[in-house]
Amino acid sequence: MQKCIIGKKVGMTQIFDEKGNVIPVTVIEAGPCIVVSKKTTENDGYEAVQIGYGDVSDKRVNKPQKGHFAKADVAAKKHLKEFRLDDCSALNVGDLIKADTFECGNAIDVIGTSKGKGYAGTIKRYGNHRLKETHGSGPVARHAGSNGATSSPSRVFKGKKLPGHMGAERVTVQNLTVAKVDAENNLIAIRGAVPGPKGGLVYITDSVKA
Template sequence: MKKGIIGKKIGMTQIFDENGKVIPVTVVEAGPCVVVQKKTEQNDGYEAIQVGFGDAKPHKISKPLKGHFEKADVAAKRTLREFRMDDCSAYNVGDVIKADTFEVGDMIDATGTSKGKGFAGSIKRHGNHSLRASHGTGPVARHAGSMGAISDPSRIFKGKGMPGHMGHERVTVQNLEVVKVDAENNLIAIRGAIPGPKGGVVILSDSKKA
């Protein structure tokens, strides 16, 4: 990784390119982020920077975190994330990372926490087929079907699609294009949709597969 930033999802809108073609975009308030800690190969075994985003009230953070921020001489931050770097010599503790770290045309990966859907059945959660809702099916048209054979293997295989908690998990969408960067207002417009609700924290980093 060469660069990354923490942001907050604002919502979706659309913009038009020079040919008048509409582009659906997600707007992210990216930064400003502060480098809170720097990790090096000599001290920690790998190169990385720890970045803070969003001001936090001092009385709402724990004593260990308070000491961590005081050691770095930066204000308390609500969100901390670590970015592994190929070479973090260009960063120092206290540096500010803004939206202009990315440019129009960059390919990035967006990571966030997906919307929670609560408890869901196997049809909604895994896309299973339903039974006929008539001709003696009874009130089980949306129930899961066969769980597997009885005598052999006499158990349900791990990974079987069952009802349960759906959503609210870490999701990464890869190879998204940066369409517009507003450095003055710390806004980045990204082509397509990214995980999470409005106001959710998202991590933007270099695309691993571009």
């Protein structure tokens, strides 16, 4: 069965394997999550589960959300996320999903929101080279350079790499590996880096390429 969980990025650290090799890991506080609703092929045309993460006061949810949680007979949750799974038969409304749903060595995909960098030029945003700083280039060494041809086609082609807002976008990192699972403290150590700042929300699923 496919697995999924919602978590919060704690930060990065390092652990050591049996041979003493250093493994850089990102620690995720994963779950506990609860199944709030299910979608079925008969009723909705597809199969999915909606899971909630993070306790929140009833005062912080609106009236439709209160009804949604009351129908499932679960406490109000701060975050809701729907995961499409091939087979949802093993999960029912009210079931808890904890960190131990994943095991050491599992291949996973992690979805997060990258750190926002604000307005950035093309050198920082795309890794463009600087222009030459002699022979008349003037004070524009970090500019984007030529935007295209002149009278033909008389426009800038779509996809031209220009300055703009950088970061703060949804990023998926595929085929990471679970290095360690601490079920007692609901922690998952993932080998490598995960997008987003400390405290950022992440979604963990089985790898689609494994």
